[in-house]
Amino acid sequence: MATDVNAIQDAPATATRNSDPWDRTAVEPRLKVILDRTVEWRPRGPYRAKSDAEIAAMLTRFFSHHGQRDVVVSGVRRMSGGASKEQFFFDIAHADLPEGERLILRMDPLECIAQTCRGREAQLQTAMGAVLPVAPVRLVDMDAEVMDQPGSILEFVHGVTEPSDSSAKGVSGMGSQMGDWAPRLAPQFVDAFVKTHGFDWAGADLSLFAAPRPGTTDAALWQVNYWSELWWNAVVEPIPVITLCERWLRENLPVCENPVVVHGDLRIGNFMFEEPSGRFTAILDWELGHLGDYHEDIAWAIQRLFGNWDSAGNFLVSGLLPRDEFIARYEAQSGNVVDPKTLRYYEILNAYKCASMDLGQALRAAHEHNNHQENVLTWLGAAGGVFLNQIVKMIREEI
Secondary structure (H helix, E strand, O other): OOEEHHHOOOOOOOOOOOOOOOOOOOOOHHHHHHHHHHHHHHHHOOOOOOOHHHHHHHHHHHHHHOOOOOOEEEEEEEOOOOOOOEEEEEEEEEOOEEEEEEEEEEEOOOOOOOOOOHHHHHHHHHHHOOOOOOOOEEEEEOOOOOOOOOEEEEEOOOOEOOOOOOOOOOHHHOOOOOHHHHHHHHHHHHHHHHHHHOOOHHHOOOOOOOOOOOOEOHHHHHHHHHHHHHHHHHOOOOOHHHHHHHHHHHHOOOOEOOOEEEOOOOOOOOEEEOOOOOOEEEEOOOOOOEEEOHHHHHHHHOOHHHEEEOOOOOEEEOOOEEHHHHHHHHHHHHOOOOOHHHHHHHHHHHHHHHHHHHHHHHHHHHHOOOOOOHHHHHHHHHHHHHHHHHHHHHHHHHO
16 A cells, blocks of 8 residues: 555564675665566566656546545656656645645656665655755655556755756766856755764664664675675676676675765765755755765765866866865764775775666666666666776775
């Protein structure tokens, strides 16, 4: 039964308690469900993207199921961008709100670049709304029990992900130039990491999550296992460098003393701000969020893919500030020490993630015609070679 976000229940929030680095069963229970479901549902393709009229009919049925009377859905419009979820604007009016409002539908195609859970995303987004600007979650159907696909309904938030007057715009924000906006955005960007990692998750409703044991290698191992299974479930052609990287990651697991909330994809393109004030209005895309090591988020943000260079040739993290300054500000505000060795581990793990997505899950989804953006997914497959090169370079530097 589809349920309100505050009432989501699932398997117990514990993962297999095994520290063996080659034990692939040590994966969070809910993520294991998603990975297995991806393989089970794959033969349902090819995937056909719904028309605006079909989306309106599905939403009318969904809101009626949740007790709304005289539901009228209008103004459905597909949102551009992204290689993961399908998203739509829509307007809805009903007996309790005849004047109507605008909402967002965020929905899973059969397959995409990363297989994630709308219920987990909704729980984390709802919890983090206490300390950060996020789009409030209204309803979730994480197993497609009422809607035709797993999805969630979010409130509409105003803002932009890149300056309206910028001449340099990229896919999912990548390559965007922040220019004169950087001094206003950079402090809020750092603050988002500080507040995410400092959040008291133990008191929040995160029943769909498992917590790594403090002082163990669980945090890293569970991530390696999740991305390894994603890769091997989707692989179109084996790639020796990816197998080598998995082995290196398993043999060099770092200890995480105190697990924190990890956003998983906090970078350029995943924060919204208003113009002209520059105030952040939302941190977006919590689908890769989990409990783990803060180094993972820092390593993700400093990837060159998610930044650009200023006129003097200096690399800017998310187009906002230099790498060393970003890390120094984060350490000063959070009280967390960024260990270079652990940071390098997660840089390699993140390159492994990207290679697994681009050369594995993206190509499989395109090959099976199970996504609404096959051209983008095929392009990502070609881009995967960049991450293979990074993996080889970084591992060579570590041995």
